[in-house]
Amino acid sequence: MTVPSSTAVQRRWRLSSAPLLEVEWDGERLLYHGASGETHFLNATGARVVERLREGDADLDELLAALDPESLGIAPELLRDQLDALLTRLDELGIVIGTTTA
Amino acid sequence: MSRRMAESRRAAALLVAALRAPERLPTLADEDWDLLLRIARHARLLGRLDADLGTLGLHARVPERVCHHLESARQQVAYRQRLLTWEVDRVLRALEGLDVQVVALKGVAYVLTGVPAARGRMFADVDLLVPMAALEPLEQRLHARGWLSLGHSEYDERYYRDWMHEIPPLRHAERDNEIDIHHRLLPRTSRFHFDPAPLFTASQALDGHGALRVLGAPDMVLHAVVHLFLEGDAREGLRLRDLVDVWDLIRHFEARTGFWDALLDRAEQLGLQRPLFHALRQAQSLFALEPPAHCRARLAGWGPVAPVRWLMDRLVPLALFPDHAGRAPLRVRLARLALYVRAHWLRMPSGLLLRHLGYKGWLRVRGWLMTGREEAARR
Amino acid sequence: MRIGDLSDGELARQVRARPGLDVRIGPFLVNLRLGLCEPLPLLQRMWHDYPLEPSAGIRDFHVSLDHNGWLRRWWRPQARFTVDGRSPFQPLAAAHHFPMLEWGLNWCVARRGHHLLMLHAAVLERGGRALILPGAPGAGKSTLCTALAHRGWRLLSDEFALVCPQYGRLLPLPRPIPLKNGSIGVIRDFAPEAEIGPAFTGTRKGTVAHVRPPSAAVARMDEPATPGWLVFPRWQAGADTQLEPLSRSDAFLLVASNAFNYELLGETGFITAARLVERCGCHTLSYSNLDEAIVRLGALAEAAA
Numbered sequence: 001m002t003v004p005s006s007t008a009v010q011r012r013w014r015l016s017s018a019p020l021l022e023v024e025w026d027g028e029r030l031l032y033h034g035a036s037g038e039t040h041f042l043n044a045t046g047a048r049v050v051e052r053l054r055e056g057d058a059d060l061d062e063l064l065a066a067l068d069p070e071s072l073g074i075a076p077e078l079l080r081d082q083l084d085a086l087l088t089r090l091d092e093l094g095i096v097i098g099t100t101t102a
Numbered sequence: 103m104s105r106r107m108a109e110s111r112r113a114a115a116l117l118v119a120a121l122r123a124p125e126r127l128p129t130l131a132d133e134d135w136d137l138l139l140r141i142a143r144h145a146r147l148l149g150r151l152d153a154d155l156g157t158l159g160l161h162a163r164v165p166e167r168v169c170h171h172l173e174s175a176r177q178q179v180a181y182r183q184r185l186l187t188w189e190v191d192r193v194l195r196a197l198e199g200l201d202v203q204v205v206a207l208k209g210v211a212y213v214l215t216g217v218p219a220a221r222g223r224m225f226a227d228v229d230l231l232v233p234m235a236a237l238e239p240l241e242q243r244l245h246a247r248g249w250l251s252l253g254h255s256e257y258d259e260r261y262y263r264d265w266m267h268e269i270p271p272l273r274h275a276e277r278d279n280e281i282d283i284h285h286r287l288l289p290r291t292s293r294f295h296f297d298p299a300p301l302f303t304a305s306q307a308l309d310g311h312g313a314l315r316v317l318g319a320p321d322m323v324l325h326a327v328v329h330l331f332l333e334g335d336a337r338e339g340l341r342l343r344d345l346v347d348v349w350d351l352i353r354h355f356e357a358r359t360g361f362w363d364a365l366l367d368r369a370e371q372l373g374l375q376r377p378l379f380h381a382l383r384q385a386q387s388l389f390a391l392e393p394p395a396h397c398r399a400r401l402a403g404w405g406p407v408a409p410v411r412w413l414m415d416r417l418v419p420l421a422l423f424p425d426h427a428g429r430a431p432l433r434v435r436l437a438r439l440a441l442y443v444r445a446h447w448l449r450m451p452s453g454l455l456l457r458h459l460g461y462k463g464w465l466r467v468r469g470w471l472m473t474g475r476e477e478a479a480r481r
Numbered sequence: 482m483r484i485g486d487l488s489d490g491e492l493a494r495q496v497r498a499r500p501g502l503d504v505r506i507g508p509f510l511v512n513l514r515l516g517l518c519e520p521l522p523l524l525q526r527m528w529h530d531y532p533l534e535p536s537a538g539i540r541d542f543h544v545s546l547d548h549n550g551w552l553r554r555w556w557r558p559q560a561r562f563t564v565d566g567r568s569p570f571q572p573l574a575a576a577h578h579f580p581m582l583e584w585g586l587n588w589c590v591a592r593r594g595h596h597l598l599m600l601h602a603a604v605l606e607r608g609g610r611a612l613i614l615p616g617a618p619g620a621g622k623s624t625l626c627t628a629l630a631h632r633g634w635r636l637l638s639d640e641f642a643l644v645c646p647q648y649g650r651l652l653p654l655p656r657p658i659p660l661k662n663g664s665i666g667v668i669r670d671f672a673p674e675a676e677i678g679p680a681f682t683g684t685r686k687g688t689v690a691h692v693r694p695p696s697a698a699v700a701r702m703d704e705p706a707t708p709g710w711l712v713f714p715r716w717q718a719g720a721d722t723q724l725e726p727l728s729r730s731d732a733f734l735l736v737a738s739n740a741f742n743y744e745l746l747g748e749t750g751f752i753t754a755a756r757l758v759e760r761c762g763c764h765t766l767s768y769s770n771l772d773e774a775i776v777r778l779g780a781l782a783e784a785a786a
Contacts, residue, residue, distance in 0.1 A: 021751055023755045028730040132537075171541070
């Protein structure tokens with residue numbers, strides 16, 4: 001069995017059902033993840049991703065559409081890679097869950 | 103009786119009374135609370151008393167200073183439970199797609215199944231049981247996902263793999279929790295060791311936890327029994343909280359029809375009659391746990407010869423309680439040492455034991471504490 | 482009755498005999514027994530104002546200091562700290578008796594006080610509002626705290642900010658302040674009225690000398706304070722005095738990483754820390770001149786009054 005690379009297969013992302021507590025000060029967000037007891041610091045992109053997933057699950061393209069690359073000041077192709085890395089990290093932390101659909 | 107011994111007995115009596123009848127705690131005098139807080143903390147049962155008081159809605163009727171300690175214990179318990187159930191969650195996520203049975207043991211199993219034994223229970227690490235054949239793919243997968251093996255030297259590795267019932271503990275690079283992965287419940291060297299295959303067959307799926315399973319009810323009880331008598335620590339003695347686990351689990355499961363018979367049958371099948379006999383005897387004397395009438399004769403036949411029974415009846419209660427204040431009386435320390443040596447003897451064949459303890463005088467003690475299969479075979 | 486009201490002989494008798502000396506230090510009730518008499522004169526000075534609780538039934542910690550066995554009385558004498566009969570760390574040379582007792586009590590509070598959010602911080606109060614000074618080692622927290630405690634601020638604690646999760650108030654825990662190395666001389670010059678005990682040389686933190694908590698601070702140790710300011714101090718040789726605003730999220734992360742039990746408290750820790758940060762003015766302070774630093778901090782308090 002070969003492990004499909006993330007580019008070959010679109011993963012869908014959803015928010016974990018664990019309770020999240022948040023505080024926001026001046027656009028910066030702190031997140032308390034109840035299941036792990038860990039506290040995370042989210043920048044504006046991270047905060048927007050979590051907000052988008054709160055509305056329903058999404059794949060990478062749908063998440064990209066929810067972000068505004070102009071205002072973030074990042075080139076779109078870079079943003080795609082960064083977003084993919086962010087989601088993988090959020091999955092490791094248990095905040096989002098990625099599922100592979102062929 | 104020395105003053106110290108008298109106070110130790112008073113502390114032990116307070117703790118047993120608190121465990122048996124938490125509803126009477128509001129009537130406790132301040133001096134008794136002072137002693138109870140210390141012994142319960144040492145026994146790691148303070149969280150348990152707190153949970154019982156919470157269920158009964160009695161916190162408001164307990165002195166405020168006591169409430170602070172209870173609250174503190176509650177936070178510590180919640181923290182460990184959160185940390186370790188999360189670790190299990192991450193392990194399951196890492197193992198997704200791998201066809202392997204993972205059985206949660208002890209504390210984690212109690213918490214995830216929500217049995218009453220979980221309430222207020224402190225636990226130190228994650229214990230999982232997997233079939234021997236699944237070890238390799240499982241270890242590979244976990245290593246690839248960031249878990250590191252804590253077996254440092256080649257000697258450690260060999261010690262674990264050749265003699266033990268588990269692999270060297272694993273720890274994730276980003277977290278501090280130890281995971282013990284067992285492939286059987288007792289070391290291969292233990293004279294009580296048995297084939298773990300039936301454990302998997304009788305294990306049960308856990309709703310909402312993916313591939314995770316827990317032991318069947320009789321096996322869960324027997325594992326707690328094994329833990330009580332066959333894991334020792336010379337300084338700490340037997341752990342009262344392990345006996346409390348046995349008591350809690352039985353009280354919970356005995357509501358199921360046929361549970362007691364299933365428990366006794368299973369003990370017979372796995373060769374664990376003697377440890378179960380001792381555990382039930384202690385649970386009966388401390389917590390008034392009564393096996394049903396139709397099981398008593400069968401149980402009585404599993405006891406050791408009279409002199410050993412006499413000795414165990416005296417050693418075990420002495421060793422079960424931690425000291426509330428430092429150095430235990432000499433008698434207690436000797437009882438602990440004897441039971442520790444016994445636990446080791448039960449785990450290791452005698453040749454290994456000598457290498458381990460370097461203590462030849464033990465050979466004489468061994469005659470006294472005759473237990474287990476050899477004797478049964480001789481009968 | 483306070484410890485200082487006991488005669489030398491009476492104090493010595495009480496700490497040696499059962500049940501020991503019951504004394505209240507901030508919110509904690511401590512039962513103390515001593516198996517060695519060397520710390521007594523200093524204990525009597527440093528713990529002078531703590532109230533005795535002779536009818537205490539329930540104590541938070543039963544602590545003792547002894548010789549770690551009869552042999553250690555003569556041969557390389559040692560001091561061993563125990564709490565509830567267990568010694569959490571290795572014995573020290575007997576000469577370090579009092580610092581050991583104080584460190585031991587720190588350990589007790591840090592390991593047992595999980596009904597509170599505990600930050601590693603100095604806390605002082607003016608006008609009912611608390612100034613919280615979280616401090617990494619070497620940041621000059623104790624020096625600044627001692628200086629403020631002798632310039633019109635009430636000392637709540639040098640080591641622990643004890644935050645009640647329910648109301649967010651800070652509980653006083655006024656204890657002797659351990660000054661290290663160079664700061665001993667600094668305080669001698671800065672506040673000659675401060676009562677400083679003997680210097681213990683060669684401890685794991687270098688030379689340590691204790692400042693007695695001001696009597697007024699101990700007399701008012703049952704009065705909590707509401708959060709006022711979070712100031713993260715940094716002493717730097719030759720630095721200009723700069724008090725600068727700090728973003729709340731940075732302050733939060735600094736508070737969480739300076740806490741003894743933020744992680745352990747989970748959701749309670751998150752909510753308590755967030756409320757604390759929310760209610761405080763947050764600043765960083767770099768300084769080298771104590772007088773200037775005190776003027777700046779005083780201005781904060783006056784602006785709020």
